[in-house]
Every structure is written in C-alpha cells, then in structure tokens.
Amino acid sequence: MVPVMTSRSQVGIWLLVLGLFVACDSSQPKQAVGGGPAPAELQAGEAKFTANCAACHGNQAAGTDHGPPLVHKIYEPNHHGDSAFQRAAANGVKAHHWEFGNMPKIEGVTPEDVDQIVKYVRWLQRQAGIQ
Ligand code: HEC
Numbered sequence: 688m689v690p691v692m693t694s695r696s697q698v699g700i701w702l703l704v705l706g707l708f709v710a711c712d713s714s715q716p717k718q719a720v721g722g723g724p725a726p727a728e729l730q731a732g733e734a735k736f737t738a739n740c741a742a743c744h745g746n747q748a749a750g751t752d753h754g755p756p757l758v759h760k761i762y763e764p765n766h767h768g769d770s771a772f773q774r775a776a777a778n779g780v781k782a783h784h785w786e787f788g789n790m791p792k793i794e795g796v797t798p799e800d801v802d803q804i805v806k807y808v809r810w811l812q813r814q815a816g817i818q
Contacts, residue, residue: 742759
C-alpha cells in the first residue's frame with residue numbers, strides 16, 4: 688500500500704512539474720513584449736531608438752509623460768507608414784493626436800538611422816500584435 692501511494696504521489700509531482708513547464712512556455716511570448724531582447728539584427732536600431740527617442744517615447748516605445756507610445760494602434764504601418772517616421776525625425780511633429788505638445792526635430796539622426804529605428808519599432812509592434 689505505502690509504496691503504491693508514494694509512486695502515485697510522485698506521478699502527481701511530475702505532472703505538476705510538467706504543468707509548470709508548460710505554463711512557463713506559453714507565457715514566454717508575453718514576456719518578450721515587456722523585456723525580451725530584440726533579435727541581433729535589430730539591436731543597432733534599438734540602441735539608436737534608446738539614445739534618440741526613448742526619452743519621450745519610452746523604453747521599448749511604451750510611452751512616457753513626454754510622449755506617446757509608438758507601440759500603439761494609431762502608429763501601425765497603415766496609419767503611420769515608415770515615411771511618417773522619417774518626417775517626424777527630420778521636421779518634428781505638431782501635436783495633433785495627443786496632449787504632450789510638439790515633437791521637436793531630432794538632430795543627429797540620419798535617414799539610415801531612422802530606417803533602423805523603424806524596423807525596431809515595427810518589431811515591437813508585431814510583438815504586441817499590432818501590424
Ligand atoms: C522631446 C520628445 C520627443 C522625442 C525625443 C521624440 N519624439 Fe516622437 N513624438 C513626440 C510627441 C509628443 C509626439 C506626438 C505628437 C502628437 O500629438 O501627435 C510624437 C510623435 C511621433 C510620431 C508620430 C508622427 C505623426 O505623424 O503623427 C512618430 C513616428 C515619432 N514621434 C517618432 C519619433 C522617433 C523615431 C524619435 C527618435 C528619432 C522620436 N519620435 C523622438 C515626442 C518626441
């Protein structure tokens with residue numbers, strides 16, 4: 688009797704452990720949005736975003752008190768195509784969607800930099816289910 692009970696409860700423990708693994712696995716895509724590292728080919732864009740845009744648009748483009756999140760439905764590619772990012776960086780943006788004030792033009796980023804930044808932001812958007 689006793690050995691049988693032990694092995695049954697061992698099976699129970701293994702099932703529990705297995706269940707935990709499955710639970711962890713299925714929560715991974717969500718974690719990637721909050722803190723997962725960007726793929727290697729996007730890390731240059733991420734660094735440029737962090738240096739030039741994150742002060743207002745936040746880490747991982749999640750927004751701050753000074754600027755809106757770019758990981759947001761209104762900035763999906765169909766509403767704000769890649770050229771909107773180029774224009775924003777080159778000319779600045781007059782406040783029209785939010786109440787954060789105007790975005791100044793960003794000195795010191797080249798169109799190639801912005802191109803890399805856009806690829807990174809599009810990746811963040813896809814992670815969040817915005818395409
Ligand atoms: C000083 C703060 C600040 C910085 C730095 C900044 N932004 Fe912005 N950005 C804003 C604000 C505020 C808005 C929202 C304007 C509005 O109300 O629509 C905005 C809007 C935008 C938009 C939307 C443009 C549109 O057509 O509506 C894009 C794209 C954008 N920013 C990209 C960038 C990128 C890329 C960088 C870095 C190279 C950057 N921003 C740096 C404050 C900032």
